[in-house]
Amino acid sequence: xxxxxxxxxxxxxxxxxxxxxxxxxxxxxxxxxxxxxxxxxxxxxxxxxxxxxxxxxxxxxxxxxxxxxxxxxxxxxxxxxxxxxxxxxxxxxxxxxxxxxxxxxxxxxxxxxxxxxxxxxxxxxxxxxxxxxxxxxxxxxxxxxxxxxxxxxxxxxxxxxxxxxxxxxxxxxxxxxxxxxxxxxxxxxxxxxxxxxxxxxxxxxxxxxxxxxxxxxxxxxxxxxxxxxxxxxxxxxxxxxxxxxxxxxxxxxxxxxxxxxxxxxxxxxxxxxxxxxxxxxxxxxxxxxxxxxxxxxxxxxxxxxxxxxxxxxxxxxxxxxxxxxxxxxxxxxxxxxxxxxxxxxxxxxxxxxxxxxxxxxxxxxxxxxxxxxxxxxxxxxxxxxxxxxxxxxxxxxxxxxxxxxxxxxxxxxxxxxxxxxxxxxxxxxxxxxxxxxxxxxxxxxxxxxxxxxxxxxxxxxx
Numbered sequence: 221x222x223x224x225x226x227x228x229x230x231x232x233x234x235x236x237x238x239x240x241x242x243x244x245x246x247x248x249x250x251x252x253x254x255x256x257x258x259x260x261x262x263x264x265x266x267x268x269x270x271x272x273x274x275x276x277x278x279x280x281x282x283x284x285x286x287x288x289x290x291x292x293x294x295x296x297x298x299x300x301x302x303x304x305x306x307x308x309x310x311x312x313x314x315x316x317x318x319x320x321x322x323x324x325x326x327x328x329x330x331x332x333x334x335x336x337x338x339x340x341x342x343x344x345x346x347x348x349x350x351x352x353x354x355x356x357x358x359x360x361x362x363x364x365x366x367x368x369x370x371x372x373x374x375x376x377x378x379x380x381x382x383x384x385x386x387x388x389x390x391x392x393x394x395x396x397x398x399x400x401x402x403x404x405x406x407x408x409x410x411x412x413x414x415x416x417x418x419x420x421x422x423x424x425x426x427x428x429x430x431x432x433x434x435x436x437x438x439x440x441x442x443x444x445x446x447x448x449x450x451x452x453x454x455x456x457x458x459x460x461x462x463x464x465x466x467x468x469x470x471x472x473x474x475x476x477x478x479x480x481x482x483x484x485x486x487x488x489x490x491x492x493x494x495x496x497x498x499x500x501x502x503x504x505x506x507x508x509x510x511x512x513x514x515x516x517x518x519x520x521x522x523x524x525x526x527x528x529x530x531x532x533x534x535x536x537x538x539x540x541x542x543x544x545x546x547x548x549x550x551x552x553x554x555x556x557x558x559x560x561x562x563x564x565x566x567x568x569x570x571x572x573x574x575x576x577x578x579x580x581x582x583x584x585x586x587x588x589x590x591x592x593x594x595x596x597x598x599x600x601x602x603x604x605x606x607x608x609x610x611x612x613x614x615x616x617x618x619x620x621x622x623x624x625x626x627x628x629x630x631x632x633x634x635x636x637x638x639x640x641x642x643x644x645x646x647x648x649x650x651x652x653x654x655x656x657x658x659x660x661x662x663x664x665x666x667x668x669x670x671x672x673x674x675x676x677x678x679x680x681x682x
Contacts, residue, residue: 331364335366344668528568
């Protein structure tokens, strides 16, 4: 495949912006060449071979028409199972705090899910993500009455839409010890089948990898956590946990009251946290916790819109990054639009600190640079850059900059232009997923119609 006549934001080692360039994608789904004149037979810049042969016109040529081409976006923490809750009404008074939100909405919803709900919720969520330029999602799933095989259903949806994903099941004691054991078994089974990446079955040219899901400290006993650690050990050294950490103050208060420790210290002492772990939220962490996260090499997923919606607080993003913690950006299932998360992360830090000078480098890092580094380090996916050898996860957007665009002012164009530009094309692993603003891998209308029937029955059970 050749993409011609594109304005390319490479996000490569040199952070080049090429005003009129071509990108050549190999049959293996990797980028082969990036530069000028490739589609017309030129050698271009950054070729993998010292004396590349001229390219001939082919049927799989996309004329970008001057549109902007850049790496597809990444969502480092989401919950696809929440998709069918869109528009749902809660009986009685509205939840007053985060524990009530969990009990009145999410824990009721996940208990009501059946296998078809799991599949169609994922399918709808992935179509939405694709149409918003997201090529990779790190999902955290829960369906206590449909645990066994649930990750296979979500994997099926990923493969049908054509996106890249990391999947896990949310282990918790909130539905009893039998459900906790079943959750551990589902994580172990899926890890054994697809692998945890980093050069294994889930990495490189593959598009699906696995992690080991845990809910949060306040719903997990020491016994269950030790069993999960033992199961993870059996999955091999590349596997790691994906867990919610100190999202709400109640999680921190519970840990201090029950164990006399912070959440981070408790999870560290039990062997949950390490350089293979992804910790979502980390809103209510102490200075000592931040130092521990950095020392352990724990990766953190920041979810600013969900945190705002649930009124749980604002993560100390500046301090986490300053301490050396690798922080990426997620949506927590709140939205498929990662550009909105980018904007919210930027604005919240200004509000939190009262300083209009902060947030620029931090928002840019978590949305684009750190997200790709997290999925590379944990699961081996070389995405997030337009460079020879990287996977061809790319998005083409209807953005023609009205002012000069270069590496030195890219942030301003991202915030005030690119983030609002319509997506024309999404390519994942060299395969076209969205073209002319439409998902071409599945029938969007048919999926939505079936999902509505599923949601109606689900809401009745809810």
